[in-house]
Amino acid sequence: MTAIWWVRDDLRLHDNPALAAAAAAGDVIAVHVDERIDGVRAAGGASRWWLHHSLRRLGDSLREHGVPLVLADGDPEQVIPQLVRETGAEQVQWNRRYHRPRRDLDARLKSALRAQGVRAESSDGFLLHEPWTIATQKGEPYRVYSAFARACRDAAPPRPDDAAAPNLSGPADEVHAAGHAMAQWRRAEHLEEILDRRGWVPTAPDWAEGLRETWTPGEAGAWDRLDALEDVLDDYARHRDRPALQGTSRLSPHLRFGEISPHQVWRRSRELGPGEGPETFRDELLWREFAWHRLFHLPELATRNVRSQFDAFDWREDEDDLRAWQRGRTGIDLVDAGMRQLWRTGWMHNRVRLVVGSFLTKNLRLHWRHGEEWFWDTLVDADEAANPFNWQWVAGTGDDAAPYFRVFNPERQQERFDPEGEYVRSWLPEVGTGDRPAPLVDLRASRRDALAAHQRLSGQADE
Numbered sequence: 001m002t003a004i005w006w007v008r009d010d011l012r013l014h015d016n017p018a019l020a021a022a023a024a025a026g027d028v029i030a031v032h033v034d035e036r037i038d039g040v041r042a043a044g045g046a047s048r049w050w051l052h053h054s055l056r057r058l059g060d061s062l063r064e065h066g067v068p069l070v071l072a073d074g075d076p077e078q079v080i081p082q083l084v085r086e087t088g089a090e091q092v093q094w095n096r097r098y099h100r101p102r103r104d105l106d107a108r109l110k111s112a113l114r115a116q117g118v119r120a121e122s123s124d125g126f127l128l129h130e131p132w133t134i135a136t137q138k139g140e141p142y143r144v145y146s147a148f149a150r151a152c153r154d155a156a157p158p159r160p161d162d163a164a165a166p167n168l169s170g171p172a173d174e175v176h177a178a179g180h181a182m183a184q185w186r187r188a189e190h191l192e193e194i195l196d197r198r199g200w201v202p203t204a205p206d207w208a209e210g211l212r213e214t215w216t217p218g219e220a221g222a223w224d225r226l227d228a229l230e231d232v233l234d235d236y237a238r239h240r241d242r243p244a245l246q247g248t249s250r251l252s253p254h255l256r257f258g259e260i261s262p263h264q265v266w267r268r269s270r271e272l273g274p275g276e277g278p279e280t281f282r283d284e285l286l287w288r289e290f291a292w293h294r295l296f297h298l299p300e301l302a303t304r305n306v307r308s309q310f311d312a313f314d315w316r317e318d319e320d321d322l323r324a325w326q327r328g329r330t331g332i333d334l335v336d337a338g339m340r341q342l343w344r345t346g347w348m349h350n351r352v353r354l355v356v357g358s359f360l361t362k363n364l365r366l367h368w369r370h371g372e373e374w375f376w377d378t379l380v381d382a383d384e385a386a387n388p389f390n391w392q393w394v395a396g397t398g399d400d401a402a403p404y405f406r407v408f409n410p411e412r413q414q415e416r417f418d419p420e421g422e423y424v425r426s427w428l429p430e431v432g433t434g435d436r437p438a439p440l441v442d443l444r445a446s447r448r449d450a451l452a453a454h455q456r457l458s459g460q461a462d463e
């Protein structure tokens with residue numbers, strides 16, 4: 001029997017319930033669809049770069065087991081049934097995703113396949129807990145992180161270790177899919193050609209040099225970061241806010257693309273001990289979880305203020321200021337250093353994300369959606385939940401968010417978290433040379449303006 005494994009944000013062989021189910025059924029054909037879905041944004045530039053390399057590496061790993069990776073594009077509701085017809089597959093397996101337009105599509109496809117007598121099944125491969133399993137006593141979703149995290153910790157522990165990849169085999173060479181024989185899909189050059197045609201790796205200009213230097217997309221790269229966790233966790237609670245240090249795991253893009261599962265990361269952190277470091281780290285994994293559960297319940301998280309009173313907020317519109325922020329030319333050292341780190345490496349330290357987010361939405365009073373969209377395009381870990389969730393958190397428009405009137409002062413933040421200026425100098429070598437733009441805004445005056453705008457909003461709410 002042949003089973004199709006529909007690869008989505010689970011680009012790994014280990015601890016992958018959908019792949020394990022397909023392998024248990026018989027020969028496996030893996031398929032990835034470059035899909036276009038109404039109501040879902042296309043991946044940003046940095047994510048596309050990542051996906052190109054991650055798919056290539058997944059193709060290499062599957063090939064070692066004789067399993068082809070088919071690269072298709074278009075509407076999955078057409079592509080998957082067509083593949084089923086072409087290959088004679090009797091099963092389709094996938095891991096669930098949680099944004100409503102994607103879930104709706106998956107549900108429609110599941111029904112359509114089942115109606116044709118094909119066994120279509122979904123599994124839990126992306127989160128620690130399915131969103132419908134963590135609820136208050138009234139059966140409602142949690143809106144406050146601390147209560148949510150307690151409920152997660154009280155729930156069933158993560159899946160037991162299943163270190164071995166499943167036993168895999170592929171279909172006969174003469175089976176065709178998407179116009180090519182399986183023998184072709186199993187060739188590295190064939191995969192490379194099709195990936196190249198997608199145009200996800202920039203050439204003119206090649207802005208990905210810093211990404212190549214920083215990251216190794218794919219399951220092996222994820223395992224290297226996981227192995228390095230032991231160097232980080234002991235001091236995690238003390239070092240995680242210091243951007244000049246390698247004080248955090250840098251697992252975020254690997255988790256984003258499912259090159260490693262949160263169960264694997266949680267388990268490893270447990271093996272590394274109780275203690276303040278590992279506990280604080282697990283709290284962060286639960287923030288990831290919280291963001292996804294919120295997206296499950298709030299599908300418009302990226303486009304609507306969770307706290308709707310902010311719909312009337314007096315945001316400014318200023319293209320020049322936005323561009324200066326994006327390019328790291330605000331004249332505020334910590335902000336510019338962070339934006340340069342992002343542009344060069346596709347990643348920014350969490351503390352600095354908070355600072356640049358506060359600066360954009362408060363000192364510049366530009367809408368958080370502008371920041372969210374820029375991050376969406378430039379972060380290698382940009383995801384549909386954590387990105388809008390955290391932007392709404394920083395802007396004060398989200399659930400359990402930092403209040404709008406809490407404005408980070410970037411200079412104080414630098415004194416606290418980069419006291420020697422190491423981080424700032426590493427991204428802004430021109431600091432101290434006089435070759436820096438004048439600050440875009442006066443930090444005190446712009447803070448006062450932001451607070452006044454918030455006051456006006458509160459006044460309206462009271463009327």
Ligand SMILES: Cc1cc2nc3c(=O)[nH]c(=O)nc-3n(C[C@H](O)[C@H](O)[C@H](O)COP(=O)(O)OP(=O)(O)OC[C@H]3O[C@@H](n4cnc5c(N)ncnc54)[C@H](O)[C@@H]3O)c2cc1C
Pocket residue numbers: 240248249250251252253255256281284285286287288289291348349350353354357375379381382383386387388390391394
């Ligand atoms: C404005 C803003 C936007 C953000 N956008 C994203 C995004 O698109 N994708 C993303 O994964 N994270 C996002 N974050 C959260 C956080 O900055 C990153 O997850 C973290 O910096 C990744 O580095 P790390 O893997 O070394 O984290 P670690 O400190 O090692 O944490 C371990 C893991 O926990 C998760 N995590 C940690 N902090 C958070 C958080 N606040 N929210 C959700 N998950 C968290 C991540 O999966 C991370 O890999 C954003 C934060 C802010 C303030």
